[in-house]
Amino acid sequence: MHDSAHVDTFARDHLPPPDQWPELRFDLPELRYPARLNCAAELLAGTDPGRPAFHTPAGPSWSYGDLRARVDRLAHVLTRDLGVVPGNRVLLRGPTTPWLAACWLAVLKAGGVAVTVLAQQRPHELAVICEMALVRHALCDIRSVDDLAKAEIPGLRITTYGGDTPDDLLNRPAPSAPFPAVGTAADDVALIAFTSGTTGRPKGCVHFHRDVLAVADTFSRHVLRPREDDVFAGSPPLGFTFGLGGLVIFPLRAGAAALLLEQAGPRQLLPAIAEHRVSVLFTAPTAYRAMLDDLDSYDVSSLRRCVSAGENLPAATWHAWHERTGLRIINGIGATELLHIFVSAADERIRPGTTGVPVPGWQARVQDADGRPVPDGEPGLLAVRGPVGCRYLADPRQREYVRDGWNITGDTYVREADGWFRYVARADDMIISAGYNIAGPEVEDALLRHPSVLEAAVVGRPDEARGQIAVAYAVLKEGAARDAEALRDFVKSELAPYKCPREIVFVDALPRTATGKLQRFRLRTRPDRQ
Incomplete structure (x- = not known):
């Protein structure tokens, strides 16, 4: 690794040992980045300052010149007023707005580590x-601050934005001069x-900083192939790397614009596409x-x-969309662990019912549990x-995700x-419902915090509209x-609402082995519903 620019080295110090890293490959010329690299400065560089960067349903658009000036101003406030030093982790929380994106860029330009939730x-x-x-630092939209404040996190300094008080992030005085980007290493966090x-x-x-550019220089550059006149939009929030790439990284890397929607469900997407002439759309199959x-x-x-x-x-969804619009949906699989999409295909190469082929710059194979490649046509674990x-x-x-230099995604292919x-x-036991990842054990833990619950198990069931739904079994x-409704309300008070079980089934006992291990497969095949 290169010499770090971080004063606070917590993130680098807590990386896994080098022998547990996957093998990294930089086979494409565009992936051979310099040793010193600040990805925010790279994303903001080079585009005509008069070109649009961000649109919103209400309010004026931001040009690239506006965005750079506001990012620089925020970076000055972060470092001079709030005391953020390179390497500090900064929590970012709020609806999808240009200000949230600007805060993310400012944190990175100042050498901080963005933790968007x-x-x-x-x-x-x-x-x-x-x-x-x-x-120890948080930048939070004033409308989203209540739960963060209620968390009572020791030592956390919360600075809100979008309010009318003098200490609001956007109301604090700051120099108008450009902010010189911190000279982070390409492999700084x-x-x-x-x-x-x-x-x-x-x-x-x-x-790392180079990772942010690498996902743009592989999937976006070679599969999506954006243009400067594109307008990006989509449903995933910036707390998901799917949304961070599709709504911030990819459009900025291409010098294009993004429409940032606070509400981006199917009912909001269609009128937004029509009104703002959206050309690139990111969303989940459920929304299509x-x-x-x-x-x-x-x-459209x-x-x-x-x-x-x-x-x-x-x-069936691909064909229905194609028949109605003439558009070929670009399918893809990505992972938070790998930041964005690594298997996909576009245009005439698309084959409905498959995910695609490895994105240029990536390799993929299917292997068994012992790491041996399986023959074509046989199911196994996807490794990339x-x-x-x-x-x-x-x-x-x-050690579970990285084996013999390969990333094991947890998908059978x-x-x-x-x-x-x-x-x-x-x-594995992850439930994927309408594009959201729901860990069954996390929901079980929330249910078990209710005073009436003795035991709980949460599994996924197939659902035509959502792919899967979370079903809870409670003793x-x-x-x-x-x-059931009281338990659902309790879970919603403990976890994000999308994690709440769609169904709760009360049982006298959970199926277990002789050694006490929960038999989840028996719950997945039960016909009873409530």
Whole structure:
């Protein structure tokens, strides 16, 4: 690794040992980055300052000149007023707005480490993240500050933005001069993205400055192929790396613009596409299915690229969208551990019902549990490697994800004889519902915090609209009332609402082996519902 520019070296100090890293490959010329690299400065450089950078449904657009000036101003406030030094972790929380994106860029330009979380996450979840990453600074939209304040995180300094008080981030005095980007190393930590694991405890996925550019210089450059006149939009928030790439990194790397929507469900996407002439769309298969019924009411002729990730894209959804719009959805699989999409295909290379082929700069294979490649046509574990790899923050699960230099994504795949990769199923207990990852054990832990619950198990069930839904099985304490709605309300108070079980089934006992191990497969096949 290169000499770090970080004064606070916590993130680098808590990387896994080098012998647990995946093999990194920089086979493309554009992936051979210089030793010193600040990805925020790179993303903001070179584009005509008069070109649009960010649009919103209400309010004036931001030009690249506006964005650079505001990022520089925020970076001055961060370093001179708030005392952020290179390497400090800075939590970012709020709806998807230009100001949230500007805060992310300012943190990176100032040499900090961005920890972007979902506005939906609850105090308990936020406290765990801040504890794991030793976060002491937070920039939070004034509308999203309540749960963060309720978390009562020791030593956390919360600075709000979007308010009218003198100490608001946007109201603090700052120099108007440009902010010189901190000369970070290409392998200095730029961000930590937290994802839920099957044990329920989140995993901190550590990514470097070069990683941020690498996902743009592989998937975006070679598969998506954006243009300067593109307008990007989509449903994933910036707390998901799918959204961070599709709404910030990719458009800025291409000198294009993004429409940032605070509400970006199917009902909001279609009118936004029509009004703002969106040309590149990022969302999950669930949203594409949901938008089909209302397509005739909106002009979507501006669309030229549609990207799907977050869950498997069924061939029926692909064909239905293609028949109605003439557009070929670009399917892809990515992972928070690898920052963005690494298997995909576009245009005439798309084969409905498959995910695609390795993105240029990436390699993929299908192997068995012992790491041996399996023959084409047989299912096995998807293994990938490329310019970005999994590096968990001080987490023993590193050994599970990285084996013999390969990143093992936890997905079961088949490689066809001609090299196309076809998704089969998740290989672990993660539930993927409408593009959201839900760790069953995390929801179980929340249920068990309710005073009436004795035991709980949460599994995924197939669902036509969402791919899967979370179903909870609960054993109650003697005398407790079987009140499913009360339990759902409790879970919503503990976790982000999308993690709440769609169904709660009360049982007298959970199926277990003779040694007491929970038999989840028996719950997945039960026919009973409530």
